[in-house]
Amino acid sequence: MNPRLLLATAGRVLAQLRHDHRTIGLLVGVPTLLMTLLWWIYDGGGVFDQAGPPLLGIFPMVIMFLITSVTMLRERTTGTLERLMTMPIRRADLVLGYAVALGFAALLQTAVVATFSIWALDLQVAGPEWMLLLISVLSAVLGVTMGLAASSLARTEFQAVQFMPALLFPQFLLCGLLVPRDQMPAAAEAISDVLPLSYAVDAVKEVAVAPDPTIWPEVLVIGAFIIGLLALGILSLRRRSA
Amino acid sequence: MMNQSAAVVVDRLTVVRGTTTALREVSLALEPATLTGLLGPSGAGKTTLMRAIVGVQRLTSGTVTVLAHPAGAPVLRDRVGYVTQDPSAYADLTVRQNLRYFARVLGAPAADVDRVIGQVELDGQADQVVQTLSGGERSRVSLAAALLGDPQLLVLDEPTVGLDPVLRRDLWALFRSLADTGATLLVSSHVMDEATRCDRLLLLRGGGLLADGTLAELQAQTGQSDPEQVFLHLIDHGIGGAA
Numbered sequence: 141m142n143p144r145l146l147l148a149t150a151g152r153v154l155a156q157l158r159h160d161h162r163t164i165g166l167l168v169g170v171p172t173l174l175m176t177l178l179w180w181i182y183d184g185g186g187v188f189d190q191a192g193p194p195l196l197g198i199f200p201m202v203i204m205f206l207i208t209s210v211t212m213l214r215e216r217t218t219g220t221l222e223r224l225m226t227m228p229i230r231r232a233d234l235v236l237g238y239a240v241a242l243g244f245a246a247l248l249q250t251a252v253v254a255t256f257s258i259w260a261l262d263l264q265v266a267g268p269e270w271m272l273l274l275i276s277v278l279s280a281v282l283g284v285t286m287g288l289a290a291s292s293l294a295r296t297e298f299q300a301v302q303f304m305p306a307l308l309f310p311q312f313l314l315c316g317l318l319v320p321r322d323q324m325p326a327a328a329e330a331i332s333d334v335l336p337l338s339y340a341v342d343a344v345k346e347v348a349v350a351p352d353p354t355i356w357p358e359v360l361v362i363g364a365f366i367i368g369l370l371a372l373g374i375l376s377l378r379r380r381s382a
Numbered sequence: 383m384m385n386q387s388a389a390v391v392v393d394r395l396t397v398v399r400g401t402t403t404a405l406r407e408v409s410l411a412l413e414p415a416t417l418t419g420l421l422g423p424s425g426a427g428k429t430t431l432m433r434a435i436v437g438v439q440r441l442t443s444g445t446v447t448v449l450a451h452p453a454g455a456p457v458l459r460d461r462v463g464y465v466t467q468d469p470s471a472y473a474d475l476t477v478r479q480n481l482r483y484f485a486r487v488l489g490a491p492a493a494d495v496d497r498v499i500g501q502v503e504l505d506g507q508a509d510q511v512v513q514t515l516s517g518g519e520r521s522r523v524s525l526a527a528a529l530l531g532d533p534q535l536l537v538l539d540e541p542t543v544g545l546d547p548v549l550r551r552d553l554w555a556l557f558r559s560l561a562d563t564g565a566t567l568l569v570s571s572h573v574m575d576e577a578t579r580c581d582r583l584l585l586l587r588g589g590g591l592l593a594d595g596t597l598a599e600l601q602a603q604t605g606q607s608d609p610e611q612v613f614l615h616l617i618d619h620g621i622g623g624a625a
Contacts, residue, residue: 228488379454380437381439381440
């Protein structure tokens, strides 16, 4: 690993984002709008305080997944990846450079949405608010790393977009938001045990109800998923192709 | 081993992709400090051969040796410049931002960015976003990136497509001066009059090497004088075929 090339790549990806004002607007505006809609349909109050915290992580996760897989796919389809693969940059520096840049974007996005939800929409959690922010950021970073890993499965941007419902919707159904995980059929619960989103939702539910929540086991599992998905993203990048 | 001193040695290279054979037992050598033209109809295997030389093509059999190392070896990665067929640059960055990033990846000095911008005559567009450039300007951004760090081998896949005759002349003059100062160049082209600017020509057809020689040699072999006719004759009849 070469930190200089990792940072050069991260800087380049952020410069690309900076040139795209509409995407920055969508990145921050869409989850903020969605949280407002959620607040509106539940008329604020108790149900919003239950459904809000998990969705505060899930909305950014979905958006970051899409942005990451399409950006990475663009690198592949425009030939810049092939050019880079002939140059002295390690695959890890490239993938981690993307992760750092888009992770930073995820941090800004989540910070804005969480601040807005807590102060403007009066989202109430029993636990400390910084824990809510931490888990939401981790969920968004999970979205980034899932996007990096998934982009190697897709040949076109058209396919990459379709991996969103394929990889994220099952996690959404099984994460315990619609049906508590311990009330699912045993097999469904077993599957949900190996999906990263389940741990993010477990942790955030704990923060929502417990004044002194223990989230570190979940945070550790999410961290392990992030590292594993990054490794998958690096290993699935091939210098030589058919 | 065909030639110890050659910049590039391709030895019985075969590439099978799915059910099609993109290259069949191709052998050739490129002498250092020469400008070689790679010609052939589309689908002949030109891009596959170039990808094999820069080390991003999976090989079925045979070997490719570049500057005495296996193609794609880590030591070669700052010594080989490659221009892909479609201009490869980040559309949402400026010309200078693109080149600055590639220069950092190559470990090339920052001053190289301005040098290559001048070499491809993009001084006026240096701070323009690539998306807003014309097709010809974009392909020159791609070429500029390949010139960063003074590579010893340049592999250029149709670098002059879509360029006007004046720019084409200027770029071929640039290629010539690079070869004269010690770089080895392999340039693919569809435009037959560009063949006259090369030291040597390689002609691919259907994944096989059909002809390998100077334009004068190929003119003598085919009995044709016009490069276009030499090419068509070779495609239709092969080497030694009756006119």
